[in-house]
Structures are given as structure tokens and as C-alpha cells.
Amino acid sequence: MTARRMAVIVAGTIVPIVMAAYASAQAVGSAEAAELFKQGRAALGAKDYATACPKFVASLQLERAVGTLISLADCEQATGKLASSRQHWQEAADFADASHDVLNRGAYARKKFAEIDRRVPKLIVHLLAGAPRDTSVRRDDVDLGASNFDSPMPVDPGRHGIVATARNHNPRTFSVDLKEGEQKTVEVGPGAETEASSSGPPIPTMSPTAPAPGAADGQPPPASVESRATSQSALQPIGLVTAGLGVVGLGVGGFFGLQAMSKKSDAGCSADKVCPNDAAANTFRDATSDGNLSTIFFVAGGVLAAGGLTLWLIAPKGEGRVVAMQAVPSVGMRSTGMALVGRW
Numbered sequence: 148m149t150a151r152r153m154a155v156i157v158a159g160t161i162v163p164i165v166m167a168a169y170a171s172a173q174a175v176g177s178a179e180a181a182e183l184f185k186q187g188r189a190a191l192g193a194k195d196y197a198t199a200c201p202k203f204v205a206s207l208q209l210e211r212a213v214g215t216l217i218s219l220a221d222c223e224q225a226t227g228k229l230a231s232s233r234q235h236w237q238e239a240a241d242f243a244d245a246s247h248d249v250l251n252r253g254a255y256a257r258k259k260f261a262e263i264d265r266r267v268p269k270l271i272v273h274l275l276a277g278a279p280r281d282t283s284v285r286r287d288d289v290d291l292g293a294s295n296f297d298s299p300m301p302v303d304p305g306r307h308g309i310v311a312t313a314r315n316h317n318p319r320t321f322s323v324d325l326k327e328g329e330q331k332t333v334e335v336g337p338g339a340e341t342e343a344s345s346s347g348p349p350i351p352t353m354s355p356t357a358p359a360p361g362a363a364d365g366q367p368p369p370a371s372v373e374s375r376a377t378s379q380s381a382l383q384p385i386g387l388v389t390a391g392l393g394v395v396g397l398g399v400g401g402f403f404g405l406q407a408m409s410k411k412s413d414a415g416c417s418a419d420k421v422c423p424n425d426a427a428a429n430t431f432r433d434a435t436s437d438g439n440l441s442t443i444f445f446v447a448g449g450v451l452a453a454g455g456l457t458l459w460l461i462a463p464k465g466e467g468r469v470v471a472m473q474a475v476p477s478v479g480m481r482s483t484g485m486a487l488v489g490r491w
Contacts, residue, residue, distance in 0.1 A: 184202070268327060275335065284309060288399065392448075407441055
């Protein structure tokens with residue numbers, strides 16, 4: 148079997164399943180994103196920011212929307228997270244322009260960005276002269292690369308901790324307090340060298356080594372385990388991996404199927420989807436989502452298991468050297484997949 152035919156078989160089997168699963172999951176995700184946004188707006192109206200902000204974050208993870216970005220920026224601004232709010236106002240403006248927002252909220256988001264940008268503190272981190280070249284700097288929970296040095300970076304008001312580390316040096320911690328609209332520069336570098344490094348590296352000792360088998364009589368050494376492994380056909384391990392993924396998919400499908408049946412039973416809705424209350428309706432919608440996921444995983448798992456078994460059966464039983472194998476990802480606006488390409 149040629150590499151091209153092999154790639155077509157694998158890609159033609161897996162990619163359509165992944166595309167269908169992605170499209171269905173996207174539809175389910177959109178409904179969940181809308182519900183999370185609705186709950187977040189209700190909490191924001193009640194000034195329950197501890198509930199509202201995570202709701203908007205979770206909604207954005209499922210579906211990106213201008214209104215959700217604006218709501219999250221409002222929520223973060225109300226809780227004093229000015230740097231995060233500034234970032235999301237900018238993202239809202241950019242996304243509104245890119246998506247041709249019919250409500251023209253890009254202008255509003257840019258106005259809010261300009262207002263909060265004047266309030267956000269800026270911190271400049273400067274690396275001390277003579278600091279080791281491998282010095283790494285961490286501000287709060289953010290690792291700063293060399294491109295972040297000597298540039299004013301927006302941060303939230305309050306105290307910030309900075310840790311500078313380098314190999315064979317003790318870490319050194321700095322702290323800085325910033326108020327709204329304030330800009331400060333802090334010079335950082337690691338601590339003193341450790342005792343182990345100051346004593347110098349150990350001097351390696353030379354020891355005689357036995358010649359490789361066959362080297363004394365001019366014969367080539369035996370092939371390594373790795374080189375011998377490449378002489379086996381790659382179809383069999385590919386088949387095993389594909390079939391294994393299929394079994395996992397069937398198991399996940401069964402799990403979501405049981406979840407769907409249990410939730411539909413708990414909802415107590417009639418056959419024509421009439422539910423006694425809102426809580427039951429939400430449970431019924433969750434059951435429907437679980438049922439959709441169950442179908443997706445069952446279909447994908449079955450196809451992958453069958454495809455893996457086929458690859459195992461058609462694998463040549465003799466030895467055939469694998470010259471090259473490569474996984475080629477395929478990513479689009481609404482689909483994603485992967486093809487395995489190899490030469491035998």
C-alpha cells in the first residue's frame with residue numbers, strides 16, 4: 148500500500164467524523180454559552196460580581212461574542228481588575244469591527260478602553276546590568292520574557308510580587324505597590340551564586356570503555372533496538388491506536404447515554420416536551436445535549452474501532468522498513484482533523 152493511499156484512507160475515515168462532532172458540539176456550546184451569559188447578566192445586575200465574572204469567562208470559552216466581552220469588562224472594572232478590564236474592552240472593540248457588529252458596539256468599546264487606559268497603572272521591569280543571560284522573571288502569575296523588559300505593562304492597582312531566578316543563583320523577590328494611573332520602574336536580578344556553583348563544576352574522570360561488539364575484528368556493530376524497531380510495519384501499531392481510540396469513544400458515548408436517560412427521567416417532562424417547571428426544562432435540555440454527545444461518540448467510536456481493526460488486518464506480516472511517517476493536521480474555520488502520511 149502506498150503512502151498516498153494510506154493517507155487518504157485514514158483522513159477519509161477520521162476527518163468527516165471529527166467535522167461532524169465539531170459542528171454538533173459547536174451548536175451545543177452556543178446554547179450553553181447563551182445560558183451562561185444570561186445568568187451572568189442577572190448576577191451583574193444584582194452586583195454579585197463573584198458569580199457574574201466567572202459566568203462570562205465560561206461563556207466566552209464556549210463562544211466568543213461582543214456582548215459577553217463587554218459584560219466581562221464591566222464586571223472586572225467593578226471589581227478593580229483594571230488591567231483585565233482594559234484588555235477585554237480592547238478585544239470587544241476589535242471583535243466588533245472584525246465581525247461587522249450590527250449594533251456598532253466597536254465605537255462604544257473603544258471609548259470605554261480610552262477611559263480605563265488612563266486609570267490603569269503601568270509597571271516597567273528592568274533587568275539589572277550583569278544579570279546572567281538565563282535570568283527568568285515572574286510577575287505574580289505571569290512569566291515575563293525578554294520582550295516585556297523595559298516596556299510599560301498594564302497591571303491592576305495594588306501590590307505585585309516579582310521573582311528573578313537564574314541557574315546556580317538564589318532566587319530574589321521584589322515587591323512594588325501601584326495606584327491608579329501610576330507608573331513605576333523596578334530593577335530586578337537574581338540573588339547571589341549558590342555555594343555549589345561557586346566551588347566550580349566537578350572535573351570528569353576518564354575511564355576506559357570496552358570496544359563495541361564486532362569493532363575489534365572490523366565487523367559493524369549490531370543494529371540498535373531503535374533501528375530494528377523501524378523495520379516493523381507501522382500499520383499494526385496505527386491500527387491498535389485507532390481501535391483503542393474507538394473503544395474509548397464507545398465508552399464515552401455510553402456514559403453520556405446513561406446520563407441522558409437519567410436526566411430525562413429526573414425531569415419528568417411529557418412526550419411532547421412539556422415540563423412542569425423551569426428547573427425540569429433545564430434538566431431536559433441537559434439530557435438532550437448529553438444524548439447528542441452520546442450519539443456523536445458512539446458513531447465516531449464505532450468508525451474508529453472498525454478502521455483500526457481494518458488496518459490491523461491489512462498490515463503486512465513481513466518486514467517493511469518505515470522510511471518516514473508524519474501527522475499532518477488540518478484546521479479550518481468550522482472543522483478540524485488529522486491525516487497520517489507515511490512511506491513504506
